[in-house]
Each structure stands twice: as C-alpha cells, then as structure tokens.
Amino acid sequence: MNAVVIAVLAMLVLSLMRIQVVLALAIGALIGGLSGGLGFDKTIAAFTEGLGGSATIALSYALLGAFALGLSKTGLPELLVSSALKLTGKNGESKKKSMSKVFLLFIIITISVFSQNLIPIHIAFIPILIPPLLLIFNELTVDRRALASAITFGLTAPYILLPVGFGLIFHQILQEEMSKSGLTVDLAMIPKAMLLPVAGMVIGLLIALFVSYRKSRRYENRELTKDENTNSERPTYTKRSLTFAVGAILATVTVQIVTESMIMGALSGIIILFMSGSFTIKESDVIFTDGMKMMAFIGFVMITAAGFAEVMRRTGDVEALVEVTSSLFAGNQVIAALMMLLVGLLVTMGIGSSFATIPIIATIFVPLAQELGFSPLSTVAIVGTAAALGDAGSPASDSTLGPTAGLNVDGQHNHIWDTCVPTFLHYNIPLLIFGWIAAIIF
Known part of the structure; x- marks a missing residue:
C-alpha cells in the first residue's frame, strides 16, 4: 500500500481518537517513512530537516499572538463587546434574537474575509475578536460549530478566488508551478477557473449556518483568563488608546505588505503599542509570554506538519500515488478528474497547507491533464x-487551528469534532463536487 495513504490515514485515525494532533502527525510521519522504505534513521533525518521549513511561520504566529494580546490592552476588544451588547441586549436577549445571530455571524465572516485579502493579517484577528464575544454567543446559544464554519470559510474561500493579499500568493504559486510543468496560464484565468468551486463553498457555508448548526447549543459561562499577573482591571478604552490601536493595526499591515514579513509587521505593531503606554515594561514580559502561549499550539503543529510533509516527499510515494491512481483511468476525463481531486484532498489533509500542496501535485497533474x-x-x-x-x-491547517484557538479559550470547543469535522463536511465535499463539475464543463 502507498506510504502516503498509510501515513495520512494513520494521522487522521489518531486525530479522530483524540490523540493530540502534534503526536498524531509525528507518529503518522514515522509510519509513512517506515512503510515507504526510508528506514528509521532516514525517516527521523527527513522529519528533522523538514521541521525548519515552518520555523519562520511559527515565529510569526507567536509574535502576532503577542501583538494581539498587547492590542487588547488598548480596550479595543471592550469596544467590540460593548457594541455587540448594544445589538443583542445586556444578556444577549433581543426582540430579534435570530437577526442578532445572523448579523454577528456576518460580521465575523466579513472580518475573516478581510484578513486574507483587504487587510492580510491572516488569523491574528481571532484572539482579539472571538474570546471577548464568547459570553455573548453563549447567551445567544449560538452553536460554536457554526462559528468555526464561518471563520474557516473566511480564511479559505477568499484566497482561493481573489488574487489579492494571500490570494495573490496562492495564485502566483499556482501559475508558476503550472508553468514549470509545461502549461503557461494568464493570472486572470485563475479566478475564472476557481469561481465555480468557491460557489460550492458558499453553498456549504449556507448549509452549515442555516441547516446543520442553526439550532441552539448551550455552553457554560466560564470566566476567561484575567490579568492576574498584573493585578489590573479589565482594560477600558479612550479616544487616545483606540487611536493608537488603529495606528498599530495599520502599521502592522503596512510593514507586513512592504517587507513581506509577518514578523516585522507584528514587531512594528508591538512597538507602537508599547510607545503608546498601553502597557508598562513590567507588563510586557507577561504580554509576550501569554501572547506567544496563545499561538504556540498553532506554531508547533505547523512545524510538525512541515516535518511530516518532508518525510512524505522523501518516500517518493506522492508522485507514485498520483501516477498509479491516474493511470487506472487514463482516457476517461470524468473519472480521471475525480481521482486527481481525491488525491489532492488526501495530500492536503496530511500536509495541512494548500500552498505547499501545489508544487507536489502540479508536476504530475499538468502533463496528465494535457495528455x-x-x-x-x-x-x-x-x-x-x-x-x-x-x-x-485538516487537523494540521491554520484554517482550522486558528478558529479552535479562539473558540476553545474556555475549554468547551474540541478541535477535531467541533472544527475539523464540520468544516470538512461543509467545504471539502462541495469543493470536490463543484471542482469536478468545473473540470468537466470548462
């Protein structure tokens, strides 16, 4: 049996058994390496070498976590919460409760979309926005699986369709890798090709929000982490603090775009917040430590996923999987397209990154599609x-890890069953169906 199939299935089964995802990835990589003939030593060497591939991304997320926590000291989250309270009522009660739910979900989707394209800060908005609103969502009895679905939609659909921000990076990688494999395409062609698949995701979102998770789900109103180490009250906002908060956000976005570095962007925002007096030198240690802790889980998972991906590449079975699967249906476009999409699903589920999957599959898929x-x-x-x-x-994707990090701050949201499974069902299945239709009719 193909080593990639064995490794990914092992990782997914372990994750569904509630084994911590970092351990599931590491064990899956070991199983895949051994079954692929690398042997123990070469598997460990490949895994170790691959770990460094995501170190920069992991550090970026850690600093964004520190920036997010520093931003909370300006009182910006309190403004968001107070605005939401005006909408929903003091205890989340409203004459139009259902409309309050829909409006808040729409706001979250909008901010998620902006985080990928208009203001490319990716998942850094989640720890700022989501935790302060959880008590309100609890009072509105919103199913957090609906929230996870809404956030994940905003984190994925925009970059797939729109060539702006992270979407531009995705489209450029797609164009470059296809060109290397013998097919030159215009960048403007990519949004046209991806319009139908993303339409499937829109349908999946509507099903998630208004069918699957429309019913009320109750959660305990647990206290979130307080500023015990600083012995301070909950931050209050002033015009000055909000001005600096907006300035820090703009600086973070601008520097990130100019330098193409999330690390430098986060650092610039943190420096502005510190200079504004939003927190003291004594508090800065706590903010950095707690902020990094908040995002450390995502960083460790992405680092481990990079090691997993490197082991899969070293086995050589990714190419073998694509070739064998596709050769079985040579000459039949309908079946071949379906099988190629299924192979892409399998590979991306294991790696956890669409961006990293493109180079792996384009090498084989482009010549095969032309043939x-x-x-x-x-x-x-x-x-x-x-x-x-x-x-x-994917358990290893930041598009699922980010929502979990925000929704599970009070320990009532499971990464696999409340984020991964709902988003898999409502987005991967429509993507598969509509992507298949696009491949056939275009």
Whole structure:
C-alpha cells in the first residue's frame, strides 16, 4: 500500500481518537517513512530537516499572538463587546434574537474575509475578536460549530478566488508551478477557473449556518483568563488608546505588505503599542509570554506538519500515488478528474497547507491533464481545487487551528469534532463536487 495513504490515514485515525494532533502527525510521519522504505534513521533525518521549513511561520504566529494580546490592552476588544451588547441586549436577549445571530455571524465572516485579502493579517484577528464575544454567543446559544464554519470559510474561500493579499500568493504559486510543468496560464484565468468551486463553498457555508448548526447549543459561562499577573482591571478604552490601536493595526499591515514579513509587521505593531503606554515594561514580559502561549499550539503543529510533509516527499510515494491512481483511468476525463481531486484532498489533509500542496501535485497533474485533453481552464480548476481541498478540515491547517484557538479559550470547543469535522463536511465535499463539475464543463 502507498506510504502516503498509510501515513495520512494513520494521522487522521489518531486525530479522530483524540490523540493530540502534534503526536498524531509525528507518529503518522514515522509510519509513512517506515512503510515507504526510508528506514528509521532516514525517516527521523527527513522529519528533522523538514521541521525548519515552518520555523519562520511559527515565529510569526507567536509574535502576532503577542501583538494581539498587547492590542487588547488598548480596550479595543471592550469596544467590540460593548457594541455587540448594544445589538443583542445586556444578556444577549433581543426582540430579534435570530437577526442578532445572523448579523454577528456576518460580521465575523466579513472580518475573516478581510484578513486574507483587504487587510492580510491572516488569523491574528481571532484572539482579539472571538474570546471577548464568547459570553455573548453563549447567551445567544449560538452553536460554536457554526462559528468555526464561518471563520474557516473566511480564511479559505477568499484566497482561493481573489488574487489579492494571500490570494495573490496562492495564485502566483499556482501559475508558476503550472508553468514549470509545461502549461503557461494568464493570472486572470485563475479566478475564472476557481469561481465555480468557491460557489460550492458558499453553498456549504449556507448549509452549515442555516441547516446543520442553526439550532441552539448551550455552553457554560466560564470566566476567561484575567490579568492576574498584573493585578489590573479589565482594560477600558479612550479616544487616545483606540487611536493608537488603529495606528498599530495599520502599521502592522503596512510593514507586513512592504517587507513581506509577518514578523516585522507584528514587531512594528508591538512597538507602537508599547510607545503608546498601553502597557508598562513590567507588563510586557507577561504580554509576550501569554501572547506567544496563545499561538504556540498553532506554531508547533505547523512545524510538525512541515516535518511530516518532508518525510512524505522523501518516500517518493506522492508522485507514485498520483501516477498509479491516474493511470487506472487514463482516457476517461470524468473519472480521471475525480481521482486527481481525491488525491489532492488526501495530500492536503496530511500536509495541512494548500500552498505547499501545489508544487507536489502540479508536476504530475499538468502533463496528465494535457495528455487526457483537458483545456487550460479545466487544468487550472483541477490543480487549484485539488490543492485547496483539505485545507478546511485538516487537523494540521491554520484554517482550522486558528478558529479552535479562539473558540476553545474556555475549554468547551474540541478541535477535531467541533472544527475539523464540520468544516470538512461543509467545504471539502462541495469543493470536490463543484471542482469536478468545473473540470468537466470548462
């Protein structure tokens, strides 16, 4: 049996058994390496070498966590909460309770979308916005699986469709890797090819919000972490503090775009917050430590996922999996397109990154699609959808780790069953179906 299949299945089974995802990835990598003939020593060497691949990303997330916690000292979250209270009523009660739920979900989706394209800060908004609103969502009896679905949609659909911010990076990687494999496509062609697959995600979002998780779900109103180490009261906002908060956000975004570094962006925001007097030198140690803790889980998972991916590449079974699967259905476009999408789903579920999946699959998929007579637009739809499949739903993806980090601050939201499984069902299945249709009709 193919080593990639064995490794990914092992990782997924362990995760579904509630084994911590870092351990599941490490064990899955070991199983995949051994079954792929690397042996113990080469598997460990490949895994170790791969760990460094995500170190920069992990540090970026840690600093964004510190920035988010520093931003909370300006009172900005309190303003968000007080605004939400005006909408829902003091205890979350409203004459139009259902409309309050829909409006808040719409705001979260909008901010999630902006975090990928208009203001590319990725998941850094989650620890700022979500925890302060949990008590309100509790009073509105909103199912957190709906919240996870809303956030994950905003973190994935925009970059798949729109060539702005993180979407531009995704589209450029797709264009470059397809060009290396023998098919030159115009960047403007990619949004056209991905429009139908993303339409499937929109349908999945509507089903999640208004069918699957529309019913009330009750949670305990648990106290969130207080500023015990600083012995301070909950931060209050002033015009000055909010001005600096906005300035720090703008600086973070601007520096990140100019330098193309999330690390430098987060550092610039932290420096402005410190200079504003939002927190003292004594408090800065606590803010940095707690902020990094908040995002450390995501960082460790991404580092481990990079090691897992490197082991899979070293086995050589990724290419073998694609070749064997596709050769079984050579000459049949309908079945071949479906199988290529399924292979993309399997690979991305294991790696946890659509961006990292493109180079792996484009090398084989592009020549195969040309041989089978697929049009350039259909080929873009196949490769793009195959890479995007699995980002939502993967235990190792920041598109699922981010929502869990925000929704589980009070310990009432499970990463696998409340984030990964709902997003897998509502986004990967529609992506698969609509991506398949796009590949056939384009």
